[in-house]
Amino acid sequence: MPTSAASSARSILTRLHEVMAGRDSAQAKLDRVVEVIGEELDSEVCSIYLLREGELELFATRGLDQSAVHVTRLGTGEGLVGSIAVNIETLNLAEAASHPDFSYRPETGEDKFHSFAGVPIVRRERAVGVLSVQHTDPRRYEEVEIEALQTVAMVMAELIDNADLVDEESVSRENEHLTEPVQLFGQALVRGLAAGRAVFHQPRITIEHTVAEDTEAERQRVYVAFDKMREQIDDIAKQAEFGVGGEHEEVLATYKMFAYDEGWGRRINEAIDSGLTAEAAIERVQQRTRMRMRQIDDPLLADRMHDLEDLANRLLRIVSGQLGTAASRGLREDAILVARNLGPAELLEYDKRRLKGVVLEEGSLTAHVVIVARAMGVPVLGRVRNVRGQVREGDEILLDANNATAFVRPAQSVVDAFAARFTKNKERQAAYAKLRDVEPFTRDGTRITVMMNAGLRDDMPTLALTGADGIGLFRTEFQFLVSSTLPARERQLRLYRDVLDAAGNKPVIFRTVDIGGDKALPYLHHEDVVAEENPAMGWRALRIALDREGLMKAQSRALLEAAAGRTLSVMFPMVSEPWEFDAAREIFENQLKWLRERRKKVPDEVRYGCMLEVPALAECLDDLIPRLSFLSVGTNDLTQFLFAADRAHPRLAERYDWLSPAILRFLKRIQLATVGHQIDLGVCGEMGGRRLEALALIGLGYRRLSITPAAVGPIKELVRRIDVAAIESAMAQWLANPPASMRDSLSQWAVEHEIDVD
Template structure:
């Protein structure tokens, strides 16, 4: 903790900075005044402020002591020189001999060769680095711990001033934050385009009073807010009777942090140095986020994440901002969040026009819900939470994985044209909704939809789907905080069958594990969860859950036909064990006198290459097989579909993968096994056409894909497409290019 003299000097300096903020002056003039104030207060020859011009470039925006002609001329890349090193690592550099320090870069235009000592402090707000504050002197000395602390406090205020736009205006050093157009490149989570207004799942807390001239009053505010925070955590723990041990452990960690004396002492010291209570919380939160980013230990990262969440709660108490502020959701809302669970997403309902996440994964439950609702989704849009404000105009291009925030007119016009083209295409698809997907050769392909929510079912008739090829039952487990009861599941499954109005629904039993983890089940620490304890492996190891689900499905049928399939079968013995559980459930229901299904078909998901080469007896045992294309492709190519570096490297239409699919089709044909293909590729028109040409006669996809796929299939002659595929294979050419060229040469569909 800084000594009393330093705290007094710090308060004086912050008071002067507050006066500068209150002045009616341009941004550059403010910056010039600030570096002069800091240099004189610190009694050092040089004070400079470097700010980011773009994510990779720092610019000297103001200086006291260096050559004034270097302002706005000297720039460096992130990581370049000592200043770039501070910005990249977000760690202060304090050295008595700057030229000898690692990474030093001499900038002759600044005239800095006269200065030996160097102290650089990151200007950051909640983990977002905005620039670097530097002091230098001719004397070869390291700055004291008290001086470094004082600079950290000043850097915190500079970050808040930058956030509030204090350095903008005529002659400004940089344009105002949250007013510039910004583009973010993420990852495609769900196709489609949407234009709307930002709705932040966790609204930004804006600190408008970073400096205080009444430390005692601020200390009182801080202590009262922390008391309220502690009471709220205690209240949550008092209701822990309805929670499992894992949830209680999280709350116990919250309570430990909320009662941390060292955390409280650091914030109190920040307030005594002249910061407001809010700014003190943010200063410690920013430093915790830096430590979190550098922590290699997953457990430590989780604990620092808990502290980050606790700090957000404390800020909301202090400012009255954030959730539950009474703000109304805008028209055409686009949800922007770091990440979101399925329950929270379902609370928003279908009002959302788009979803943008900083984190997330292509196989997450949020992505599953977005696909079910045909809502454009972009994930891994790094940095958007720093820039976006509620109500900002936003364009979401789910096809390209691109997000435009506050776009200019040219971008908006081009995007409007794209949406209009998609609308016209949807009208064309609607005109063939009730027509069969019959190719020009006379072959008809059955098009089914994937679903996982009761809310999906109303789209069954409007989509033109002939049934539900995959109903994901895990969503009913994921959106709850505790295991659902058998009666609840029976009611849900019965409602699904009612909504299908006699059309076939293939229920996939619980597929959890990998990226889908139940909050009320003890998590497993696996190095590769996609290939670990998941799906049918969980079901067979926890037979009570599997039996409960099978009983609910049998009772929900109420005498109607029932289709059930088991996920992630890698060995025929797993299917036989699961089928045995189903047969036992049927027998128990018969003994209890319950109405049994009119007919039953029990199948398996083919998602592992091992199952392709099972004995013929397995293919005759199953009532049907459904190829789970997403998992099968990732295991075939050994390319994790959650890993952005490799997941797009391999093409579904690669010859080797098509050879595998050919083998599956032939084995099912020779054994009389009904076969379908389910997954993202089934809903992509070119891939769907190739699958049909290979011999798949049933495809299951998201509802919005049925129109585009049907439109292309009705234009095609499958025999000709098969010939194109074979010719490309034999010549060693790319199948995708050959098929795409053939499609472009075809006449319009006979609609």
């Protein structure tokens, strides 16, 4: 057995090339192929199953009974072979019979074999067969053996296609159902309604030739493609405007790091060394990435792997000469984009006037593309199984991301019902727009402060458009995340001054830099960062700023100088104990003293606050509150820390409810701790931007909400319908004696008081 995947695959491919060049029949070639693979991998069994008439037929074998050839058939999804085909994934088992999908076929004589490994033979993104090996000893096949099998499977796909061994009638029959209406279900990643024609993001690139004639020539093609791809990514990163909203800019630094990752290029080179063409090598590494994604339990890491797949798709299009996605062709009508997954840069390339929604086969709440889509106001439905197998290009799609569903080729009754909802939604948006200059007072005269979140200069015009009371959270880290080096103090100063100028008389709360964790900076190295298993609870935010004091000093000076002659409100993130707040404030106070000593103009007032995201801080509020001007509860991080549940995990994303007694009681504890103190208490986070949740927060005593710009209008309209005394009384009763479902009880209360919380 060769010692590396490249040498193993190269040895097999060299022999397979000779087999394919011969004049034997297709069956004879397959018989020879299984012998070659079995000999090279020292495997007692090697078998090829091909798709015929909707079933996987044993076409050739070394080691199993020859009488089973063309006799043994398995349905897609049946047995280990069928499971590999339907899931398009690799299996590697030390004991085949222990797998729940194992199906024994006595005619094959396979009862004496224990170990099993199989890889799908994929053509045009569809499994057309399975290549498997077996051995009497119960052992898992080594990684180099699996990689060699996967490489060979790619070449097998070309041989099978050229020999017309796959029954195309079974392929066409698979698509016969694509004329009837179908309802798709998934996970709501960005809420909203949209309608349009299905557009496949990525045109299918068929790799016509897999075996390289000249490996050095193939290597040069990849080098040229890498240069072109990196140039494209750099151009995107330099654009001044990335759409509406600010969060999406934070993703580009990590994205660029993948584009320049030497390890990725090295793996493609190793695939070329095994004898593959440039296209086949890229696809080979991409298949391996998909395999790893299925095995990754950490959703944040899985999202980063999706970015790598996005770049691989871009690289494959460049090297194959098919440079464009649907974005390059242009959208000619309202479109719903359909894809396995998307990278952030690719979504930004679409015409925002025509792109109405996105349906993904994969995706998660923290995926970079979701951050971009939320900023663009584009609804996204994710985790729709086999979406590209159920939708045709040009199909009408009605996307209801509010209810995590989409209707494909909808019946007229569904179209009419959806149109009514869509019209009602537009009427609501128009009504919200009319509230732009209306102050949000409750029915009994309580003023609720409704502020918006921001992170870029480009966000500031939205302040006037929405009529928000100010910026309750300005994320300063975006400037750090899109820079290749630490932003100079002068550059920071210009940004902060521009933001304050744009805000005019409205307040702005600047959150000091929240980097680290999954927001990696290429120029900030630390031995612990790479090894972190849970970045959300790792070396991030204020923890980094206090360890790297120079970073905080530069930012504090920039903020103080930018706010000269005005009020500066600064908020520290991820405070766990009072001493951390004190240390951060001391840095600001020292810089303030330094400026005054040099007779520099300074702010008229500096208001210090912090975010309560770490539950531990709630136990120390009696100590900390006297030193605070304001306190903002960060509900996103607080929720996952309270429940010990990663909100990015697809199985946990919607498992724990913001309206659970645990969360609401905790929030009430925080509110009670502020009673009797001159402190401004508010909420920053998605919870405050949802109408039912906002109703609960007001009932808990919260009077300041900082939310996404799109939520400002709906929340202002909600406020005007609330009687504070009534909801506070109801919340007090529910907290004392929690109902079976707080959400249901609160919803029913809202209906009874004629408050629409949809």
